[in-house]
Amino acid sequence: TQDTKLTEFEDNDQNPVGFGRMLRKEDARLLRGRGRFVDDVQLPGMLHLAILRSPFAHASIVSIDTSAAEASPGVKAVVTGETLKGLGLAWMPTLSNDVQAVLATDKVRFQGQEVAFVVAEDRYKARDALELIDVEYDVLEPVVDVRKALAPDAPIIRTDLDGKADNHVFDWETGDEEETNRVFAAADVVVKEDIVYPRVHPAPMETCGSVADFDPVEGRLRLWSTTQAPHAHRTLYAIVAGLPEHKIQVIAPDIGGGFGNKVPIYPGYVLSIVGSIVTGKPVKWMEDRSENLISTGFARDYIMRAEIAATSEGRILAIRTNVLADHGAFNGTAAPVKYPAGFFGVFTGSYDLQAAHCKMTAVYTNKAPGGVAYACSFRITEAVYLVERIVDTLAYELRMDPAELRLKNFIQPDQFPYTTKTGWVYDSGNYEPTMRLAMEMAGYDELRKEQAEKRARGELMGIGIAFFTEAVGAGPRKNMDILGLGMADGCELRVHPTGKAVVRLSVKTQGQGHETTFAQIVAEELGIPPADIDVLHGDTDNTPFGLGTYGSRSTPVSGAAAALVARKVRDKAKLIASAMLEVSVADLDWVKGAFQVKGDPGKSVTIQEIAFRAHGAGDLPDGVEGGLEAQICYNPSNLTYPHGAYICVVDIDPGTAEVKVRRFIAVDDCGTRINPMIIEGQVHGGLTDGVGMALMEMISFDEDGNCLGASLMDYLIPTALEVPDWETGYTVTPSPHHPIGAKGIGESATVGSPPAIVNAVVDALKPFGVRHADMPLTPSRVWDAMRGQATPP
Numbered sequence: 001t002q003d004t005k006l007t008e009f010e011d012n013d014q015n016p017v018g019f020g021r022m023l024r025k026e027d028a029r030l031l032r033g034r035g036r037f038v039d040d041v042q043l044p045g046m047l048h049l050a051i052l053r054s055p056f057a058h059a060s061i062v063s064i065d066t067s068a069a070e071a072s073p074g075v076k077a078v079v080t081g082e083t084l085k086g087l088g089l090a091w092m093p094t095l096s097n098d099v100q101a102v103l104a105t106d107k108v109r110f111q112g113q114e115v116a117f118v119v120a121e122d123r124y125k126a127r128d129a130l131e132l133i134d135v136e137y138d139v140l141e142p143v144v145d146v147r148k149a150l151a152p153d154a155p156i157i158r159t160d161l162d163g164k165a166d167n168h169v170f171d172w173e174t175g176d177e178e179e180t181n182r183v184f185a186a187a188d189v190v191v192k193e194d195i196v197y198p199r200v201h202p203a204p205m206e207t208c209g210s211v212a213d214f215d216p217v218e219g220r221l222r223l224w225s226t227t228q229a230p231h232a233h234r235t236l237y238a239i240v241a242g243l244p245e246h247k248i249q250v251i252a253p254d255i256g257g258g259f260g261n262k263v264p265i266y267p268g269y270v271l272s273i274v275g276s277i278v279t280g281k282p283v284k285w286m287e288d289r290s291e292n293l294i295s296t297g298f299a300r301d302y303i304m305r306a307e308i309a310a311t312s313e314g315r316i317l318a319i320r321t322n323v324l325a326d327h328g329a330f331n332g333t334a335a336p337v338k339y340p341a342g343f344f345g346v347f348t349g350s351y352d353l354q355a356a357h358c359k360m361t362a363v364y365t366n367k368a369p370g371g372v373a374y375a376c377s378f379r380i381t382e383a384v385y386l387v388e389r390i391v392d393t394l395a396y397e398l399r400m401d402p403a404e405l406r407l408k409n410f411i412q413p414d415q416f417p418y419t420t421k422t423g424w425v426y427d428s429g430n431y432e433p434t435m436r437l438a439m440e441m442a443g444y445d446e447l448r449k450e451q452a453e454k455r456a457r458g459e460l461m462g463i464g465i466a467f468f469t470e471a472v473g474a475g476p477r478k479n480m481d482i483l484g485l486g487m488a489d490g491c492e493l494r495v496h497p498t499g500k501a502v503v504r505l506s507v508k509t510q511g512q513g514h515e516t517t518f519a520q521i522v523a524e525e526l527g528i529p530p531a532d533i534d535v536l537h538g539d540t541d542n543t544p545f546g547l548g549t550y551g552s553r554s555t556p557v558s559g560a561a562a563a564l565v566a567r568k569v570r571d572k573a574k575l576i577a578s579a580m581l582e583v584s585v586a587d588l589d590w591v592k593g594a595f596q597v598k599g600d601p602g603k604s605v606t607i608q609e610i611a612f613r614a615h616g617a618g619d620l621p622d623g624v625e626g627g628l629e630a631q632i633c634y635n636p637s638n639l640t641y642p643h644g645a646y647i648c649v650v651d652i653d654p655g656t657a658e659v660k661v662r663r664f665i666a667v668d669d670c671g672t673r674i675n676p677m678i679i680e681g682q683v684h685g686g687l688t689d690g691v692g693m694a695l696m697e698m699i700s701f702d703e704d705g706n707c708l709g710a711s712l713m714d715y716l717i718p719t720a721l722e723v724p725d726w727e728t729g730y731t732v733t734p735s736p737h738h739p740i741g742a743k744g745i746g747e748s749a750t751v752g753s754p755p756a757i758v759n760a761v762v763d764a765l766k767p768f769g770v771r772h773a774d775m776p777l778t779p780s781r782v783w784d785a786m787r788g789q790a791t792p793p
């Protein structure tokens with residue numbers, strides 16, 4: 001029942017009303033410097049907040065003397081954890097039902113933790129005053145090596161938790177252990193590999209910040225904030241701060257990239273609110289680059305033992321894994337409550353297995369909290385990396401071509417909807433055509449020939465393949481919520497008398513083009529040109545409730561809501577059209593943008609004429625209210641499961657061990673494509689992220705817990721220089737349960753590209769007998785691997 005379109009080229013390029021390659025509406029504003037970001041907000045009398053951060057990873061606070069800072073010119077307030085304690089605000093809940101210190105009271109638990117703050121007339125005076133705060137610390141031994149966090153003599157980090165006698169956060173498991181062990185015991189071949197996905201950081205171009213404006217007379221709080229989830233944040237502020245929810249307005253203006261970094265509530269946001277309440281003035285907090293890198297949500301940090309069982313002919317039978325997860329000092333992982341390891345359960349990938357099992361232990365360490373989904377749907381990146389690396393090691397051991405091994409084991413089209421051995425129901429998929437298209441675009445056979453010739457000459461060329469299935473669009477509220485809030489999203493649509501429209505969303509773009517694509521969805525359904533449809537988002541006073549944008553959920557959830565709300569409006573328009581044309585509803589045909597009398601195309605009314613009639617003089621049909629608008633709250637019935645085939649070609653300089661990504665072919669299948677140009681942009685960005693993670697990026701720490709990735713000099717992120725011209729293609733396998741058949745795309749490339757690149761590097765190093773090397777594959781690490789000295793990070 002699946003209809004997969006297979007093509008490298010667009011067939012909907014020039015569709016003026018609806019889906020197609022349309023330039024971004026928001027760019028008129030963003031490209032001309034008229035975007036309005038949090039740091040652009042200037043309010044009369046606004047003060048500035050700076051945060052004093054811990055220089056130590058683990059230390060007791062003996063005393064804090066703020067008197068010199070308070071006397072510093074221009075300083076309006078200095079606040080410590082003790083003050084917050086008095087207000088009941090020293091601790092706040094994290095997204096994972098842990099608690100996190102807003103300002104440290106008893107001790108600091110990671111370098112960069114918030115200890116005190118200053119509010120002053122300008123940001124320079126605020127920062128200068130930080131220098132005058134005298135904190136006496138009693139330095140404690142830190143827990144830096146995650147492998148030693150559960151040792152009996154390890155220092156206890158979370159002494160704040162009642163009765164806590166170790167650094168254990170949670171144990172989690174999925175799949176059938178007994179059955180998996182049975183399949184493993186009977187298998188011809190078992191391959192085992194230790195695989196590390198290092199700690200990386202989303203590092204959005206705009207750092208985090210907020211402007212809080214508390215009006216004590218009305219008891220109203222306005223908060224401009226860099227948030228990907230304004231409604232969820234509003235509810236949490238209401239719960240944490242005890243402010244009535246209807247008196248809180250959260251405004252997320254333009255956002256300069258989020259990538260998951262702007263999902264959690266950070267102490268800085270709360271401190272700006274406290275600062276405004278204390279001073280009676282608006283207060284702005286804007287972190288700098290180092291603050292963003294050392295204290296806000298990191299991603300990954302999984303140490304994974306992976307095992308794969310197969311027949312000697314290459315039929316994959318089972319996968320099992322044991323994971324040690326570093327959650328930092330507070331468990332701030334962003335994931336639906338019932339999924340402490342996010343969507344890691346999808347580690348069975350795109351293959352039809354007999355059994356699978358995963359065991360995970362999460363621990364506290366003296367590092368920044370996080371575990372955010374960096375351009376990924378809740379740990380799906382780790383899952384895809386695990387399966388695509390271990391499948392390649394199997395190919396290595398079986399001396400099989402990695403493409404052939406994958407093709408042999410794919411879930412087949414007639415098996416969808418497919419339930420994995422860990423209980424996920426893949427909605428649709430047709431993997432072989434996607435893989436074949438990528439191989440054809442790459443010229444796979446010729447590449448292998450070229451590689452053989454080069455190897456004979458001692459040159460190092462590698463070809464890496466990754467095939468991924470993602471799980472995006474969290475999620476069905478029957479089993480997905482964040483802190484008790486169901487993961488559904490609202491949408492409202494209003495058509496004005498002249499046929500122009502406004503659609504209001506609960507999700508929040510951070511640069512991915514929602515103002516265009518959501519207008520296109522409504523345009524496709526109603527026939528109103530996208531230019532006539534305004535998309536409003538990011539202001540809780542003007543948009544319906546919903547859980548926000550992350551995990552590529554906007555299109556799967558709110559995209560569905562936008563289509564359905566437009567259909568609701570169309571249903572009402574039909575009743576009005578039947579009265580206008582004096583025929584029964586059954587006698588009307590919808591042709592995009594108008595209702596026509598069946599068999600008499602000359603008799604029709606456009607959606608614009610209907611809109612005027614809906615608001616105009618004269619009676620409407622019985623039971624039809626005036627106006628042309630609707631609202632909806634969409635609760636998805638399942639996630640959507642996009643897939644893709646990526647092929648990477650690398651050359652390695654044998655003298656310097658530098659890796660150059662020469663070619664990268666990405667074929668994605670995200671179901672129905674709303675705007676192919678925006679999709680390509682999303683894919684290009686994600687692939688670039690992948691180059692960063694595979695080759696350059698890692699937040700590392702020294703043995704004292706000092707963060708060594710505190711600036712973009714040390715934490716390298718890729719530029720145009722490190723990436724090739726991306727070669728993209730696509731197939732279309734619509735989602736059967738999504739009203740327009742669309743699946744998410746925002747993060748596919750970030751998820752799928754690291755294994756393709758690493759597989760290519762390892763393939764290039766095959767002559768050295770290398771079967772695995774851990775990211776980031778910097779020249780020194782590749783050099784070590786070439787010499788058989790690879791050590792995990």
Ligand code: CDP
Nearest residue numbers: 512517552553554555674675742744745746
């Ligand atoms: O949640 P987020 O917006 O980050 O991810 P997404 O839903 O995958 O959408 C990313 C961008 O690609 C949005 O502008 C979408 O509307 C667009 N998109 C598309 O044009 N067609 C799809 N099938 C999926 C997304």
